[in-house]
Amino acid sequence: MIVCANFKANKTRQETQAYMAVVESFVSANDISDTIIVFPPYTALEHLSRNVLIGVQNAYPVRNGAYTGEIALEQLEEFDIKTILIGHSERRHIIGETQEQIAAKFRFFAEQGFVIVYCVGEPLAIREAGHDALMDYIDKQFDGIDLNYSDLIIAYEPVWAIGTGLTPSNSDIEQVHRELRSKTAAPLLYGGSVKTDNAGEIMALENVDGVLVGSAALSANDFCEMIVQASELNG
Numbered sequence: 001m002i003v004c005a006n007f008k009a010n011k012t013r014q015e016t017q018a019y020m021a022v023v024e025s026f027v028s029a030n031d032i033s034d035t036i037i038v039f040p041p042y043t044a045l046e047h048l049s050r051n052v053l054i055g056v057q058n059a060y061p062v063r064n065g066a067y068t069g070e071i072a073l074e075q076l077e078e079f080d081i082k083t084i085l086i087g088h089s090e091r092r093h094i095i096g097e098t099q100e101q102i103a104a105k106f107r108f109f110a111e112q113g114f115v116i117v118y119c120v121g122e123p124l125a126i127r128e129a130g131h132d133a134l135m136d137y138i139d140k141q142f143d144g145i146d147l148n149y150s151d152l153i154i155a156y157e158p159v160w161a162i163g164t165g166l167t168p169s170n171s172d173i174e175q176v177h178r179e180l181r182s183k184t185a186a187p188l189l190y191g192g193s194v195k196t197d198n199a200g201e202i203m204a205l206e207n208v209d210g211v212l213v214g215s216a217a218l219s220a221n222d223f224c225e226m227i228v229q230a231s232e233l234n235g
């Protein structure tokens with residue numbers, strides 16, 4: 001299983017250090033073999049971890065240069081960051097990233113050999129338009145994306161489920177993941193209102209290989225509880 005925490009614009013550097021201390025010691029004390037990834041804000045990046053992968057929530061697809069307000073490959077290399085989140089719905093819908101920009105970012109970081117957690121997911125109006133509309137929408141989010149990339153992880157995150165407490169039914173998650181599985185061999189995560197009381201059940205679904213968790217992962221103890229639930233599903 002793959003268990004990821006996306007902090008978004010939450011936590012200071014100090015809070016992140018305290019959080020990582022809890023999660024790292026939990027992972028080693030419990031011999032966790034699952035892949036654990038934490039995406040802190042840029043200001044908290046450092047050589048934080050031995051047994052937990054640290055990724056960035058975004059970066060600009062260049063080595064360095066005149067891109068005010070962005071960070072790029074050179075700044076990530078300083079901290080040995082080789083994992084990136086691309087295509088998150090908050091970047092698509094709030095920041096306004098286009099599929100073209102997202103695909104360019106994907107190409108650049110794939111060429112650099114990054115682990116890419118690539119997010120797709122539909123807004124509510126598309127979900128309400130039915131399954132075919134939903135899959136057409138998601139297909140367009142794969143424009144310019146190499147689904148055979150070896151270090152690819154896909155996260156299915158319905159926009160209407162993010163931060164709302166709403167989740168699709170288990171069978172709806174399975175239906176989308178089954179279709180995603182027919183397109184790619186990459187591990188498939190579910191994200192959107194995952195919490196300690198539904199994480200185990202969701203990870204046990206067919207073609208669900210892990211979870212990408214926002215608000216409920218801000219508590220280190222709750223995140224550790226979800227890691228336990230993932231590890232219980234092994235073997």
Ligand code: 13P
Binds near residue numbers: 157165194
């Ligand atoms: P929530 O878990 O807060 O719904 O956020 C999910 C998400 O966007 C993770 O990337």
